[in-house]
Every structure is written in structure tokens, then in C-alpha cells.
Amino acid sequence: MKTQVAIIGAGPAGLLLAHCLKAEGIDCVVLERQTAPYVLSRIRAGVLEEVTVGLMERLGLDARMKAEGLPHDGFNLADGERLIRIDIKALTGRQVMVYGQTQLTRDLMEAAGPRGLEVVYAAADVALHDIESDAPWVSYTSGGIRQRLDARFIIGCDGFHGPSRKAIPASVARSFERVYPFGWLGILADVPPCNHELIYANHDRGFALASQRSAARSRYYIDVPVTEKVEDWSDERIWDELSVRLGPEAASHITRGPSIEKSIAPLRSFVFEPMRHGSLLLCGDAAHIVPPTGAKGLNLAASDVHYAAGALLAFFRRNDADAIPGYSEKALARVWKAERFSWSLTRLMHRFPEDGAFERRMQIAELDYIASSEAAQRAIAENYVGLPV
Ligand code: RFL
Ligand code: PHB
Secondary structure: OEOOEEEEOOOHHHHHHHHHHHHOOOOEEEEOOOOHHHHHHOOOOOEEOHHHHHHHHHOOOOHHHHHHOEEEOOEEEEOOOOEEEEOHHHHHOOOEEEOOHHHHHHHHHHHHOOOOOEEEOOOEEEEEEOOOOOOOEEEEEEOOEEEEEEOOEEEEOOOOOOOOHHHOOHHHOEEEEEEEEEEEEEEEEOOOOOOOOOEEEEEOOEEEEEEEEEOOEEEEEEEEEOOOOHHHOOHHHHHHHHHHHOOHHHHOOOOOOOEEEEEEEEEEEEEEEOOEEOOEEEOHHHOEEOOHHHOOHHHHHHHHHHHHHHHHHHHHHHOOOOHHHHHHHHHHHHHHHHHHHHHHHHHHHOOOOOOOHHHHHHHHHHHHHHHHOHHHHHHHHHHHHOOOO
16 A cells, blocks of 8 residues: 555544645555544543644534533642632633543544545554655554555654654664653543632642533542552542542532543653654654643644644645754754643642652742742743644
8 A cells, every 4th residue: 555644643643644634635544553442432631722723623623622622711720728820811812622632532533534534443563664765664464464555754643652753763862751750540520520620739648630521521630659559549539539639619619420430640751852753753642741730742742743744745735855854843842842831830739759848848939929920820821821833
């Protein structure tokens, strides 16, 4: 089989890019290791920046998002006692959209067939070949038969554990990593949210986040040591912990209910450079990971797609050979700023095992400063709604 662009991975990065290319008449094939239902069963991000919403709008795939998504004008930081509201609308003139990654992925998936997008699910043993040439190819197994897909470019949208990044020789690459000593234990439940906006809380007992998917579905997180097992956390134990960490005001509005999903996600900061080598471009979690505190992971995948689609369009439509080499630098400039924001918000809102009384006071002082300074709130708001692409 032959195509112009082979995309590995049908998560949000892969599907968004495939739709963007298809809309411009550029041929592509997407290879996904998992089945479609499995991809949809992963509960992840919930907050979309304008860059992500804008891509869906331009693709004409925003109808359900506009009908069911919740535009938010602000969010809250809590220090165990009070809520510090960050009025992102007043401070930046912009909003974020609360709409689950699952819903966004479903919208992209359902439009694939009608728009003639070829997505091969359950593609096993995907391997990249000749990425340093102008004729790279991908081998994979589908229906028990080994297949070959030739392309002009391969785009690695295969997440943190996929094969694409590993195909770039160590001699030309550099990675930067910070692994955090805690993970987020998440619970999804069909109960009304405790607050109309998100609350990120730093309590003496640890971090908590109150988020939502709709007026009837809540998503909550608490941080737990990475050694913790999800089986040791009954729903009641999680609700009890949330009630303490989110503070009395939010706690009084928590509606408890049985969990639909419960899992622990490890926290990591990671950047891989460069994001392009030869005819291979990396997008999304394949190239970088942020801790979820800033709600940036999915949105960075979308901004990578924005840059990658632009570069591929310039190459195929305008014979502009310079656009492809420029991709890595452009994408990384935005990635590093989002890494900084996600890291600093994680630092501010979590208790680190090595922290003593001094570090705790520094967190309290910083939250106090944020509460009293519009300049500090503006800096947070500007990063939270997303820096320009
Ligand atoms: P994905 O979603 O991991 O998709 C990669 C796809 O590649 C497939 N794949 C392969 N396919 C073929 N062959 C192989 N060998 C393959 N290996 C892997 C996988 O099956 C998968 O389908 O990466 P992508 O597309 O780059 O998207 C990134 C986002 O998923 C991720 O950054 C976000 O979920 C991060 N994130 C959040 N981001 C936000 O922007 N806002 C949030 O509010 C937010 N909250 C979160 C999050 C991530 C979390 N977890 C679980 C890590 C909350 C959590 C708890
Ligand atoms: C979520 O709703 O899953 C969510 C919201 C905000 C974050 C992370 C996750 O920062």
C-alpha cells in the first residue's frame, strides 16, 4: 500500500492530523495498535484550549462539542481554606472548553468513515523503516498478515510508549525528564459536580482536583504515592479524602456516587528533541509529557498537529521544502512553555516527600500572593487558556 503520509497512532493527535490532511486533499493512512472501543475506554483529559476547539471548528466537527461542552470563564485554586478564583475571561478575554478527550476522540472517530479516512485498528508490531530517506515505510500485521505501507512522511502520534520516538537514533537526540513521586488517582461518577468551575486544591493532606464532564458527570482526582494500588481505594475512601482536601465549602456540595472508572496515572515531565528526524515527525505524547496539573497534554498534541499540518501542507501544496525542517523548533518553543507552566503548577499544588516546613510555607506564601495580585492571576490565566500558536 502507498500513501503520502503514514500516521502511527489513532489517539487525538493522530486522528486530528489525519482529518486536517484529508480536508486539504493530502492522502494518509492511520495505523492504531488497539481496537476502537479500547481507545475510547481511556478516560483522560477534560479541558480544551482554543487551539483544540479551533481545529475542531475548522474541520466542521464541533457540533457535539458546541452542544455538550461547557465553556468555562474561570477556575479556582484552593489552599485548604479559601478558593482563589482565576477569572480567565476577565483577565484574558478568552475561555476554556470542558469537554472530555473521550468525546473528542469519538467525534473524530465517527467522522473518519464518512470522510473517507483510512484507519487500521488492531495493527500489530508496527515498525518504522528508512526514516532518513525520502521513501520511508512502515511494516505492520493486520488480520494475521504482514503488510507494508510506503509513504513520503511518517508521523509518530503513538504516545509515550510507541515505537516512533525510539526510531530516532540516540546520537542525534536528547531527552529531558522529571518523574514525580506521586500519581493521580481519578474517579469518574454520574453525580453533579460540587462546583460550577474546576477547583485545584493544595491541602495539608495533599492535592485534589474537582473537575467535570457535564452537569451530571463529575471527574475528581487526588494525588497518592506512586506505590499505591487502586484496589486499596474504595469509592468511600476516595470521597472521604476529597471532602477533606477540597475544603469545607466544596465538600458541602459533593454528591457521592458509585465510580464508573477509577485509575492511577503516574506524573511525568518529559521532552524529546528534536521532534523531526529525516522523514519522521513526532506529535503529542510521542514527543513530550506534562503532568496533568495544567491540563496541557491534549492541547499540546493539538498545537503540534497545527504546526505539522501546516508544514505538510506547505510541502505538498507549495513545494516548500523548508517547512518540514522548521517543524521541530516551532513546536518545541510552545512545548517548553507549557512544560514550564505544568511543572510550576504541579510544584505549587502538590506536597513533595522531600519538602519540609519551609517549602510548605513557600507554597502558602505563593498562593497568598496569587490571591492578592492581579498580575500573578493574569500570568496564570494566560498560560491556562493556552499561549498563542
Ligand atoms: P495518546 O492519546 O496516548 O494516543 C497514542 C495512540 O497511539 C497508539 N499506539 C500505537 N499505535 C500503533 N502502533 C503502536 N506500536 C502504538 N503504540 C501506541 C495508542 O494505542 C494510542 O491510541 O497520545 P496523543 O494522541 O499524543 O494524545 C495525548 C493525550 O492523550 C494526552 O496528552 C492527554 O490525555 C493528557 N491529559 C490531559 N491533557 C489535556 O490537554 N487536558 C487535560 O485536562 C488532561 N488531563 C491527561 C489528563 C492525561 C491523564 N493521564 C491518564 C495520563 C488527565 C490524565 C489523568
Ligand atoms: C479532567 O477533567 O480530567 C482534568 C481537568 C483538568 C486537569 C486535568 C484533568 O488539569
